[in-house]
Amino acid sequence: xxxxIIALASALLAATPAWADEAADNANPEDRDIIVxxxxxxxxxxxxxxxxxxxxxxxxxxxxxxxxxEQGARSIGDLLRNVPSANPGYSRVGAYQSFSLKVRxxxxxxxxxxxxxxxxxxxxxxxxxxxxxxxxxxxxxxxLYGQSAVGGIVSIITRQPQDDTQFGSFAVTLGQYDxxxxxxxxxxxxxxxxxxxxxxxxxxxxxxxxYQDMNRKNVALNLLYAPxxxxxxxxxxxxxxxxxxxxxxxxxxxxxxxxxARALSRSLYLGEPAVDAMKADAPMVQAWVDVKLSDNWTVxxxxxxxxxxxxxxxxxxxxxxALDPTTITRNGRIGREDDSYTIAxxxxxxxxxxxxxxxxxxxxxxxxxxxxxFTQSNLTNVxxxxxxxxxxxxxxxxPASTFAFDNFYNVEGHALYAQDQVDLTDRWxxxxxxxxxxxDASDGDWKGATNNRAKTSTTxxxxxxxxxxxxxxxxxxxxxxxxxxxxxxxxxxxxxAPLQPEKSNQAELGxxxxxxxxxxxxxxxxxxRVNAVTADPVxxxxxxxxxxxxxxxxxxxxxxxxxxxxxxxxxYAYLDGKVTRSNDGIVGKRIGDLPxxxxxxxxxxTVPGTPLALRGGVNHITNRVLVDGSDVILPxxxxxxxxxxxxxxxxxxxATLSNLxxxxxxxxxxxxxxxxxxxxxTFSVRFGxxx
Numbered sequence: 001x002x003x004x005i006i007a008l009a010s011a012l013l014a015a016t017p018a019w020a021d022e023a024a025d026n027a028n029p030e031d032r033d034i035i036v037x038x039x040x041x042x043x044x045x046x047x048x049x050x051x052x053x054x055x056x057x058x059x060x061x062x063x064x065x066x067x068x069x070e071q072g073a074r075s076i077g078d079l080l081r082n083v084p085s086a087n088p089g090y091s092r093v094g095a096y097q098s099f100s101l102k103v104r105x106x107x108x109x110x111x112x113x114x115x116x117x118x119x120x121x122x123x124x125x126x127x128x129x130x131x132x133x134x135x136x137x138x139x140x141x142x143x144l145y146g147q148s149a150v151g152g153i154v155s156i157i158t159r160q161p162q163d164d165t166q167f168g169s170f171a172v173t174l175g176q177y178d179x180x181x182x183x184x185x186x187x188x189x190x191x192x193x194x195x196x197x198x199x200x201x202x203x204x205x206x207x208x209x210x211y212q213d214m215n216r217k218n219v220a221l222n223l224l225y226a227p228x229x230x231x232x233x234x235x236x237x238x239x240x241x242x243x244x245x246x247x248x249x250x251x252x253x254x255x256x257x258x259x260x261a262r263a264l265s266r267s268l269y270l271g272e273p274a275v276d277a278m279k280a281d282a283p284m285v286q287a288w289v290d291v292k293l294s295d296n297w298t299v300x301x302x303x304x305x306x307x308x309x310x311x312x313x314x315x316x317x318x319x320x321x322a323l324d325p326t327t328i329t330r331n332g333r334i335g336r337e338d339d340s341y342t343i344a345x346x347x348x349x350x351x352x353x354x355x356x357x358x359x360x361x362x363x364x365x366x367x368x369x370x371x372x373x374f375t376q377s378n379l380t381n382v383x384x385x386x387x388x389x390x391x392x393x394x395x396x397x398x399p400a401s402t403f404a405f406d407n408f409y410n411v412e413g414h415a416l417y418a419q420d421q422v423d424l425t426d427r428w429x430x431x432x433x434x435x436x437x438x439x440d441a442s443d444g445d446w447k448g449a450t451n452n453r454a455k456t457s458t459t460x461x462x463x464x465x466x467x468x469x470x471x472x473x474x475x476x477x478x479x480x481x482x483x484x485x486x487x488x489x490x491x492x493x494x495x496x497a498p499l500q501p502e503k504s505n506q507a508e509l510g511x512x513x514x515x516x517x518x519x520x521x522x523x524x525x526x527x528x529r530v531n532a533v534t535a536d537p538v539x540x541x542x543x544x545x546x547x548x549x550x551x552x553x554x555x556x557x558x559x560x561x562x563x564x565x566x567x568x569x570x571x572y573a574y575l576d577g578k579v580t581r582s583n584d585g586i587v588g589k590r591i592g593d594l595p596x597x598x599x600x601x602x603x604x605x606t607v608p609g610t611p612l613a614l615r616g617g618v619n620h621i622t623n624r625v626l627v628d629g630s631d632v633i634l635p636x637x638x639x640x641x642x643x644x645x646x647x648x649x650x651x652x653x654x655a656t657l658s659n660l661x662x663x664x665x666x667x668x669x670x671x672x673x674x675x676x677x678x679x680x681x682t683f684s685v686r687f688g689x690x691x
Contacts, residue, residue: 048114048144050349050362051421055429057464057478059138059510059523059555065159068128070604070615070645072656072684075125076110076134076154077101081619081639083136084571084600085555087593090667090676093209093247095278095314097125099670103138104527105551105577105594106151106504112304113158113236113286116146118341118370119308123280124242129183129201130220132159138555139506139527140482143417143433143462146343146366147484150504150529158236161187161195161224168691171652175684179205183688197222208266208680209247211273216242230292241281246271246314249674252626253325254387255666256634256675261326261388266664266677270328270385271315272394280310297350308339313399315382317674327386332379334401339372360421368413373446377401406446411485414438427468431478434461439485439501452491454498458483474512481505487533494542502545503531513558520558527551528580535583548581549591549628565608570601579628586629593634593668595621615643615656627672634675637665655685 053060061083073079077088077097086108089100098121101108110121135155142148168186173179181203189195200219207214223235248271253259284306291299313334321327347364381400383393417435424430437460442453464478481504488499510523532547557571575598577591602617619639626632640660646653662681669676 048347049419050360051431054474054512054514055421055431055466056137057431057466057476058141058480058506058508059521059525061136061138061557063134063136065132068131069654069686069688070613070643071602071617071641072643072654072658072686073128076121076128077125079134080136080154081600081617082569082571082602083138084557084598085138085553085573085575086136087595087598087621090669091679092125092214093207093212093244094249094669094676095246095312096122098122100593100668101154102593103136103151103154104525104553104555104573105575105591106527106529106549107149108136108151108154109145109149111145111153111155112284113234113288114145114155115286115302115304115343115345116148117284118306118343119339120240120282120284120306122308123240123282123310124216124218126203126214126216126242127201127218127240129185129218130158130199130222130238132157138523139508139525140460140480140504141462142460142482143435143480144362144364144419146368146413146415146435146437147486147501148482149484149486150482150527158220158238159185159197159199159222160234161189161197161222163189163193163195163224163226165189169688171686171688173684173686175205176682177206177208179203179684181205193226193228195224197224208682209677210267210269211271211276212245212247212269214242214244216240216244231289233289234287236284236286238284239281240284241279243277243279245269245273245276246278246312247276247676248315248317248330249669249676250666251317251320251328251387251674252632253320253328255677256626256632259320259325259387263664264387266680268387268390270317270330270387270390272313272332272382272392272399274392275313275394275399276315278310278312278314280308282306282308294350296352297348300345300347300349302343302345302347304341304343306341308337308341310338311336313379315379316671319673321384324386326388327384329384330382332382332399333376333404334379334399335374335376335404337372337374340370342369343367357422357424360423362417362419364417366413366415366417368411368415370409370411370413372409373407374409375406375446376404378404407443407451408446408448409443410441412440428465430463430465432461432463434459437483441485454492456485456498456500458501458503460503472513472515474514475510476512477509479505479507488545491543493544494536494539499533499543500531500545502529502533504529517561518558520556520560522554522556524554525552527553532581534581537583540583544583546581546583547579549577549579551575551577551591551594565606566603568601568603570599572599573597582629584629589629590625592627592630593624595624595636597622611647611649613645613647615645617641624668626668626675630672632672634666634668637663637678639663639665639678650690652688652690653685654688656683658682658684 075092080086080088087102137153166188171183173181187197202217218240220238226232254264288302315332318329349362415437419433422430444450460481462480466476483501506527508525528550531545533543534547536542553575555573559569577594599620622636641658643656665678666675
């Protein structure tokens with residue numbers, strides 16, 4: 001029997017310290033540096049770079065924890081709707097939302113406290129309770145962070161303990177489709193220099209999809225120990241878990257193309273509800289210590305360990321029947337994946353003066369240890385399904401399967417990196433960085449026999465500059481590169497040579513404007529995925545590093561405090577993406593799931609003299625092709641939402657009505673046979689209390 005929401009909530013509360021009398025909203029002095037629209041205007045980017053945000057020679061956008069509450073965000077994808085060049089991907093009814101999140105046309109990787117996530121983010125895209133802010137760095141950014149996706153980095157900074165105060169808060173969220181969610185956040189100082197903060201969330205909800213529930217929980221323990229001005233130690237321990245049905249989505253015919261009969265309901269479930277399942281969990285532990293060696297030098301060792309464990313039974317939609325487009329062929333699989341990832345870093349940061357010029361240096365070493373095992377059997381008695389009158393075969397029969405594979409995947413990696421920030425004048429600064437990585441990747445069967453093994457190395461670099469034209473205007477220019485072994489690790493070409501890591505690069509020119517009441521930026525960029533895997537023209541059963549895709553674009557975004565009680569923020573992106581090299585016959589065609597135009601805007605009005613705040617937003621995305629070079633078009637859509645907030649300190653109520661006009665829209669699923677339906681009009685209300 002599944003534990004009830006009350007039992008899980010009690011477990012969370014029992015593990016945390018007593019609440020004090022001070023409200024959480026007043027507990028953190030740093031929060032005063034955040035304006036109500038949710039963009040932090042000062043501080044360093046990330047938890048590692050040491051680069052002031054105003055000097056990052058690359059487009060960056062920041063969202064805070066308040067954004068999650070005020071917009072009723074249900075996932076990381078929902079948050080990315082605030083970023084004009086981002087594609088928020090499919091909703092949380094999909095299996096792994098992180099595989100669909102894109103920035104500037106390419107996949108984006110997630111970091112946590114400056115350390116790369118691997119697998120962890122795939123468990124639960126709705127695990128938002130321990131997030132303090134999200135920093136979206138646009139374009140490849142691998143020098144400090146290692147292998148990373150082309151589109152950029154979604155850098156998550158978790159909530160940090162505060163040793164000088166006690167506070168607590170809890171909230172209950174209720175909504176359509178029987179949504180029930182409890183969120184907890186509590187902090188206390190245990191002794192001088194020692195503090196603990198516990199956050200957690202548990203949800204037991206339905207979804208807008210028939211037969212699909214959402215049972216999830218996450219909990220985090222955050223410790224800070226700072227016995228002196230010279231030492232600060234941090235521990236972040238998190239656990240996430242999600243149990244749901246493995247939704248196969250909806251077929252192309254009947255959604256974005258006509259099936260000759262009727263359009264399909266967004267709630268239609270075309271898997272096998274009696275047996276479909278997906279359960280995933282992941283623990284993660286991060287620890288780092290900042291040790292001040294002198295006034296100028298600090299050493300920081302970091303260690304992260306995380307797992308990804310999942311079991312699933314999945315039905316997949318394939319092509320429609322040749323004679324009847326309302327009958328969809330299907331296949332299925334059952335399996336388990338267990339992965340672990342350890343990363344250790346040692347950073348030395350400090351200042352060196354060469355004549356009148358000061359260099360702010362960061363020198364580091366990184367070790368990666370990755371182990372994965374994937375076991376799969378293929379289902380043999382899955383039948384086609386008619387979308388007009390679905391008949392579920394496993395309602396009366398047990399699944400039958402045949403063994404497919406039981407494989408392992410290993411990666412050992414080492415890297416050296418260095419970054420130098422130089423202030424040439426009080427208005428002009430330069431940043432340069434370089435990283436060299438050595439990678440040993442292999443795969444094989446569960447008995448330990450190695451099938452493929454490849455040792456590769458790669459060098460990436462970054463250079464950029466910012467110049468302050470006036471107190472309000474600054475310009476920046478940068479060129480940065482990245483690499484990824486996601487699709488190449490351990491594999492070899494037809495000739496036996498190891499496939500090289502895929503690489504990426506971005507050139508960007510931007511203008512920033514900032515006053516006390518307005519902040520904005522405009523950037524021009526070209527981003528490329530190079531050395532990409534494409535079919536070998538001699539033998540298409542093999543691959544070679546000969547592909548290339550590029551996106552050229554312009555992005556504008558900003559926020560304006562019109563008055564003390566009225567705020568606006570908006571953004572627009574134009575993205576022209578094409579396949580420029582390929583052996584797959586798609587050269588010159590559009591990149592998949594990339595809108596040419598996207599627009600986002602939000603506003604909030606705090607009614608003077610009252611505790612009432614009125615909110616609204618709109619997000620528009622033009623049409624996209626389903627996958628690279630596809631002729632299938634995902635139609636454009638416009639979403640609007642409205643909300644209301646009432647702050648009766650210590651009580652706070654926030655209500656959101658998303659997809660106000662009940663727009664019918666669909667998102668890419670990651671394959672050429674199916675799409676995911678977007679969420680219909682949905683109402684939710686959050687009741688919070690702070691202590």
